[in-house]
Amino acid sequence: MRAIDIGTSRVIVATPLQSIHEAARLMQQHLTGCLVVVHANESGQTPVGIVTDRDLSRSWLSEGCDVQATPMASVMSQPVVVCRHDATLAQLIAIMHGSGVRRLPVIDEEGLLAGIVTADDALVAVTALLQQLTEVMLIEPPLEKHTALASNHHGTRDGNGE
Template identity: 40%
Template sequence: MTIGELCNRDTFIVQKEENIVEAAKLMRVFNVGDLIVVSTGKKGNTPIGILTDRDIVMKAVAENSDPQSLTVADIMSDQLVTAKEEDGVYESIENMRRHGVRRLPVVDKEGCLAGILSVDDLLEFLGEEVNGLIGLVYKEQHA
């Protein structure tokens, strides 16, 4: 299975110039913990960073900064780690582990945003695979 088949295609984006208060409101409205920061071009939205609820807490609130004066660019993670749609599951798990990230924006062949893969997505997928194996063992034991 490829990451393109597994990733969530419903992504929520923000521009780097956006105020973090507005970005946080978007997170609340859509009940998400991250927004992909994009640069919009003719081919589509190219991911350039990610803003998480943790970024807002650790880099703005905990430092007593004035949230009204901060933009997404001020606190986003710009050392973005991405996956390609054709990457494999285990390759992506290793990529996440190596870089210590819980979310991977997924890009298409042109480098445009295609989706997002989270640790939760992977756990759900792997859980279903393990359940399938358990069912097979159980079936063999009772045959």
Template identity: 35%
Template sequence: MAQYVRDIMTSDPVTVEPQTSVAEVARIMRDRDLGAVLVTDGDELRGLVTDRDLVVRLLPEGSDPKQTTVVGACSEDLVTVRPDEDLDHAVELMREHAVRRIPVVDEERHPVGIVSLGDMAMERDPGSALGDISVAKPNA
């Protein structure tokens, strides 16, 4: 039986506007225990930013996180999937593009979810190390 992206995606993803400060995005990630948020301009998907993006792209530059907007840290060349696509296709895209998360969009390319490598591990092999890590509470 085929599985679809909609079966395991996180619905109603957290979004921020491009002018949101990096400090605010970091607070949102911490408070909601998230590794990524989508960057939207209105209801149009503009990018995806991860906790790693903030650390690797912005902090080493010495930018002031309160003054720097998230648009400078987000990945803009996005790979996306639709909720009705086969989950195997999402896995192929993750491998091909070496990404851990893929935004899920509707027919008009409005974000409706996000699917992660951890979601797939939990669905396909919940007893694996990645599956265990994905459900573990954060250490901090």
């Protein structure tokens, strides 16, 4: 499983100059807990930060900022922690663990935004793998059958030629 397959390509984005009021409106409109802040150009969008609902609540409650005038650049987490689109499940979990983040923008080979993967997405992927392993363990023949199969394969009962 790769990061791009585990996460989603649907990412709600904003620019660093948009207000945190706009960030809150976008999060509510799209029912999401974060926005990826990007610089856009003709090639695509490059992630430069991330704003979470927690970032917004801290700004409003603790700093008492003017939500209409305060740009996202002042509250976004930066530099943004990202993962490559081909990162494995183990790699993206290691990135999350090492950086203490729960959301990773996914980038392609050029560093452009390709999606986002969350801790919840990773948990679903791990659970699916564990389910597959459980199924393997349930359908595996008992040890006695393995021993009989191995003995028959070697043409003898104990596999030592006796």
